[in-house]
Amino acid sequence: MSDNFAYDENWASIYEKFTTMRGKVAEADETVAFLERYSNGGIAFELGIGDGRVAVPLSERGVRVEGIDNSDSMLNLLAKRTDLIKAWKGDISNFRSEQRYNLLYCVYNTFTLLCTREAQIACLRSAAEALDDEGLLVIELDVPALDDFVRGQRAITLLTDHENTILRTDVHNPLNQNLVSTLLWFSGASVRRLPHRVRYVYHQELDSMAECASLELTERWGDWARGAFTDNSTSHISVYRRTTAL
């Protein structure tokens, strides 16, 4: 699989059903309530906007939202839902915008779809440059959970009901912190095979990379309801601001 992993038509065709079944569509209300508060009445920009799972309800609350995504298929899903959001094709590891934003956000582990440390730092640099002086960058990431691998491999059941069984196989490469994965979705007599690749990051490394991009941590929460981030947290929401003025 190439380094430039992108969501293809196959992913786009199952995305809404998958995120609904995984509870991510229901969760978007809390995500949006959090982000609305941080948008401070200004313009928000989503990195990896996808089908607008978060951007659409955020814009319905009156926040002006723009975004980029590197997948035509995902951008088509968004365009079918709304014409209120300006979104264009772009790479979150290398984007420039004339517009400056109050809020940039990158949720649902999208940041880890950049599979090298260099691409992740480049993303943070591009984001820092797109923020206005008071602007904030919000990143939502899972805490890496690597304790159940056997000889660098594992298979996880993500969901099973009377119609569907969704499994994910992961192969771990500790040298580059990559997980090369395949989602296997069995439904009736059919099976879909959806490849995936991430570079996982612990929060301390995220902070160090953010420092390289002239960003500093201002807040870290364990969930969208602003619960504390603790030893037991399975994800975090990290908020950064620029350390240098424009």
Ligand SMILES: C[S@@+](CC[C@H](N)C(=O)[O-])C[C@H]1O[C@@H](n2cnc3c(N)ncnc32)[C@H](O)[C@@H]1O
């Ligand atoms: C996990 S989905 C999240 C979509 C949406 N943000 C959400 O929360 O439902 C990741 C999205 O990021 C996009 N993406 C992945 N790598 C990207 C890149 N390098 N540049 C821009 N978009 C990217 C994918 O096409 C996909 O739409």
